[in-house]
Amino acid sequence: MFTFELIKQCSQTGARAGILHTPHGDIKTPVFMPVGTRAAVKALTPAEVEETGAQILLANTYHLYLRPGASIVKEAGGLHAFMHWGKPILTDSGGFQVFSLNALREIGEEGVTFKSHMDGSLHLFTPEKAVQIQQDLGADIIMALDECTPYPSPYDYTKTSMERTHRWAERCARAQTREDQALFGIVQGGTYPDLRRESARAIDALGLPGNAIGGLSVGEEKQTMYAMLEEVTPLLDAHKPRYLMGVGTPDCLLEGVARGVDMFDCVLQSRTARMGTALTSRGKRNMRNARFAHDFSPLDPACDCYACRNFTRAYIRHLVNMGEILGATLLTIHNIRFSVSLMEEMREAILADRFAAFREEWLAQMGYVS
């Protein structure tokens, strides 16, 4: 079953190391989770994803509900069998997509009505339905339906929306019938400290197996996001995993862990890879740049990924500029491995109680101002 084992806490920051036990295996935290929205990490085979050291993948309820449909995934034997991924999977509820992809939507107490971005057909997502679909998909961790409040939003709307998200989370919990899936609630509250605290208390009080923090990294300043994390994490059960949704730049990973976050997911690694950007230990690099044309060194000399062990910057630049699929594949492998590796090193540092120094070193060498 699903449990979280807290192994070590940093003596100077809020950083923690732990182990998540799931039906499909253990996950060492802190962890970076690559995104495979439509049951595929774009440009990679599951074998390639596994070689990056990824311990768990994300998939998306909204996208899989529209195509191919939850019933087909269920018929296939669930997501793990369907996509041939034997390790843990987390499905996002689709709340974010409903609110970010659809101009035509209507939010009510019952749920949210929206038009499919695929064919314009009308759909109603309720907390109960979001859980039902996720039960059919069969991930190890499932998410409550929430409203990701846009930034900026006025206080009153943020509060109204947040309270509804709390009620929806409770309905999700009641609707759940499968016992082998861990349901996480999601803290909202925008950029208002008091609402964030209120939301953290309310979500934590539901007693779910994990707590997520949503509605951040939606346009606000990083300092604001960090400030919100500092309001929220101290109020969440220390013996349950904390998941910061959608956040994944290297500096945010370091700062998030420092504030007690255990899980992260982000499309940045895979999306920017397809557009030609490499995340490296010395900051990000635009591999389309002419200065790499004659550069026959690896993407990141400090990286041990398949791309860095076997290919040069000049070659990858060529692939990216030519639009070759292999360019996207190699950069995706690298960006994911880089992020997974960063988390592994953070974990080592936490276990050795030298995380604070580790964070400073990395922020400095990657060119971030802390």
Place this chain on the structure above:
RNA sequence: GUGGGUGUAGCUCAGUUGGUUAGAGCGCCAGGUUGUGGCCCUGGAGGCCGUGGGUUCGAGUCCCACUACUCACC
């Protein structure tokens, strides 16, 4: 050799009856991308308009010569 066509940005081309600072696509250069509507978005550089002369207030646009390429026929 004769007749026709074409020479405008790195490439392929548009440029109204002559009228401000000559445009597009691609390419090139750079930036962006944070719970993914995959191969996208934004910005920038770059042109003695084949050469020389003429007509005109004014020529990428009209006229002449030259030149290069190209097609057809000898």
